[in-house]
Amino acid sequence: MKKNSQKRKFGTILLSLAALFAVLFSTAACKTDSDDDELNSVTISPSEATINANGQISLYADVDKKGSGTPVYKWEITSGDDYATLEKATSVNCVVTGKNTTTAEQEVTVKVTAAYDGTTKEATTTVKILAPGQVVENKVTSVSVSAEKNSIACDGSTTLTATPVYSGNPEITYTWTISSGSEYAELSESTTGTATLTAKNTTTAGQTVTVKVGASDGTNSEESTCTVTVGAAAAVETGNVIKASDLPDGWAGINGDSSFGGYGASSSNIYTVSDYSSFISALKCGGKSYSNTKKIIYVSNEIDLNGGKTPYDYIKDAGKGGTYSSYEDWQSKFLATCIKNKASTLASDQSAFHKQQKNQSNIMIPSNTTIIGIADNAGFKNGTLYLKGVSNIVIRNLKVWDSLDYFPPWYQNSENNFNADMDCITVEGSTYVWIDHCTLGDTAHVYDTVSTPAGELSWVNYDALCDITKGSNYVTVSNCQFLNDDKVGLVGSTDNGTTYGDTDKLKVTFHHNYYNNVGQRLPRVRFGQVHVYNNNYDNVSSCCVVVGKSAQIYVENNYFSANAGKAFDVKDTTAGVTSVGNKFVTTKSTTATGIDANWIPSSVSGYVYNADSASDVPSLVNATTVGAGVWTVVK
Structure with a gap:
């Protein structure tokens, strides 16, 4: 990427010659699969079934679709509900349990509705329920x-x-x-x-x-x-x-390490994983505990970090299955105890369930690890990639989606809402981290409203997409998409610089990222020396760059669209912010008030970057040019 048209033409010639030589020498790689979202049909498996009077059978919704998203399912009994009941009515599979007390065989009709990308499809099947005394052969x-x-x-x-x-x-x-x-x-x-x-x-x-x-x-x-x-x-x-040998630019590349992340791992510590258990095993290098040994992990599938568990499973894991009959039963009883300015009498249960979920779905990423997606849908859902006190991490070409907090804490004395406490990626007290060509987001940027004695409150299951806090340092976030979230990303989480040693740390680079259907914190910075350049703020409901306590932000050559909301939100006028070369189509808060950032990236020894013109950003940084699945992975 070059700063002027003459250099871009020369670079194009060089790239064309390089591509020609690559073809002549038959360097092997692959083209990516197409991934247009489309729901064609849904069928129920098995297509026919017979169970005993009080027997059970699991029915599975088999969808024919294009795209890497997950459909929403609804199961129901449309006839014969006197003879059977349903469990897991919103999962990809449901369980039918017979309750036939008549003297004759009965039939139950079960329907599933699958919703995906604005399209719904239905299918039905019939389950025969034998009379008491009759026995079906397994x-x-x-x-x-x-x-x-x-x-x-x-x-x-x-x-x-x-x-x-x-x-x-x-x-x-x-x-x-x-x-x-x-x-x-x-x-x-x-x-x-x-x-x-x-x-x-x-x-x-x-x-x-x-x-x-x-x-x-x-x-x-x-x-x-x-x-x-x-x-x-x-x-x-x-x-x-994308190759494991690639090196980051910006702050993550400041030390010039030629074997960043897990690159240089022995062949025995290079893994391809497709499910939860194989991913955890790879992080442990086949041992019993998470390993700091260099490792490269290629992800070939969408991995559910919940491991298939439902919210009610976490309640049962905490030993409260006898107290609450369902997740909805717990939520209803919990909400009834939420009185303004008073702690809920069921707060200990909420905390226990929340801990159970985090133990399962917050995945600790050890030092010296590279994780790269190699398939269209490669990535993680329903959990958090958690970097705590580690170093030398690469996360690339992955879709990290829907880090849903089923048991959000209640902040009764301040925000008076239920706010989630789980991110897609959390970076705490960690150094030399590169997050690149990832797509981070939520299925929907919508929150439920719930009734409590304290009034109508927001039940917020989603927190941030990527928070970088607690003295983290030397981090680059590049070429990513951030979608469908409100409070997208923090750099620094407190105004007290000594609590986590944030002063003189939190050096972070954000470049060539695409923000769409998001609210704020793009990013929100405290203390850090943060470089924000060549980002495309396409659709933002509130504000983009938030300038907090003692921040030092250099904002360069970004594109703020007409729908970008406020370009700047300055919380601390004594903080430093420098705005240069940006393109403002939005007319809201385009002037960054406050003192100068007091640093220039190009003057920092060892800091490497290449900024494009702000006017070129919309064509260079958009939904088809950055994020997961855009570039080809070469092992």
């Missing part, structure tokens, strides 16, 4: 297998789903194997009804991989196969690749 009669994507890139991945047909409620064990084409792909280890196929094709031709699944009830076994086309490797397009 037996697998057939199985089929389907791929979420029948065609993937040379390093892409797809989820495979086995759909059994059975009677009764057998305990089914699955066996997954690649029957042909194992040199072009590998399977995740799984004995459940799903597995992940990850491509590894380095040839210049497309390949076909055949996967076989076996389903056994312990006595009977059934098999089925499906094929997946793996794309050919293509020539690397110079400049548009």
Whole structure:
């Protein structure tokens, strides 16, 4: 990226020549898969079922969709609710429990509605409930297998789903194997009804991989196969690749370390993970505790950091399953105790449940770790990547989404609301951190209103997308998308510079980031020497750069659109802020009042950066040019 058109033309020529030579020498890489959001259909698995009078069966909603998002599900019994009940009615699978007390077999019709990207699809199935005394044979009669994507890139991945047909409620064990084409792909280890196929094709031709699944009830076994086309490797397009050997710019790159993050790890500490357990194992380098040994972790799937747990599971984990019949039962009783300026008598329960959720879904990232997404949907949902007192971390090409706090604390004396305490990424007391080409956001920037004795209050499940606090230092956040959140990101969390040793720390760079449908704190800075350049503030409801206690912010060549809200919100007029080269389309608070930042990035020894013109930012920094899945990963 260059500052003038003449240099850009010369750079374009060099890039074109480099790309030509890359093709001639057949450097292998892959093109990314397309990811247009679309919901085509939903079906229910199994397609037919029979259970005993008081038996159970799990029904699974199998969606045919494009895109990496997660549908919203609603299950209901449309006929026969006298003979069965439903559990987990908002999950991808529900549980039907029989309660037939008649002398005849009964039928129950179950419907699922899947909502995704503004589209809804429905499906129904019939479950037969035998009369008391009748017994159904627990037996697998057939199985089929389907791929979420029948065609993937040379390093892409797809989820495979086995759909059994059975009677009764057998305990089914699955066996997954690649029957042909194992040199072009590998399977995740799984004995459940799903597995992940990850491509590894380095040839210049497309390949076909055949996967076989076996389903056994312990006595009977059934098999089925499906094929997946793996794309050919293509020539690397110079400049548009992500590699573990890449180095950060800005403050994270200030020490010039040539082996940043986990780069330089031994081959035994390079992992590809696709689920919660394999991710945790990789962070521990296969041991019992989190390891500071250099490691590179490639993520090939969307990993649920809740591990499939529901909010009520955390209540039961805290030993309160007998006190509350459901999550909604706890919430209702908790809200009833929230009286203005008084602590809730159930605050200890809220704290215990909150702790259980954090123990599961706040994932501690140890020092000397590089984490890179290698698939379209690679990333994490329902939790936090937590960097506490660590150093030398790289997080790239990942979608980190929906860090939902199910048990938000009640701030009865100040904000008088229920405010979440979980971020997508939390950086506390950590140094030399690079977060790059990530997409961070929430499914919806909407909060519920709840009734309490203190009045109608906000129940806020979402906190920040990326907070950098408690004496952290030398951090760069670059080429990311920040979406659908209110309080996006802090640099420094208190006005007392000695509490966490913030004074002379919190040196952070934000550059080439895209902000859309967000509220404020882009970022909100206390104490830090922060460089904010070439960011695109596209759709902001409140304010962009917030200048707090003793901040020293250098704001350079950013683009503030007509919908950017206030460009600056100065909380401390004695703080330092310098605004140079910015493009203001918005007319709100475009002047940064206060003293000069008293530092210039280009004058700092070892500080490397390359700022583009503010007028070029909308074309360089937008939803299609930054964030996860835009560049190709080369291992």
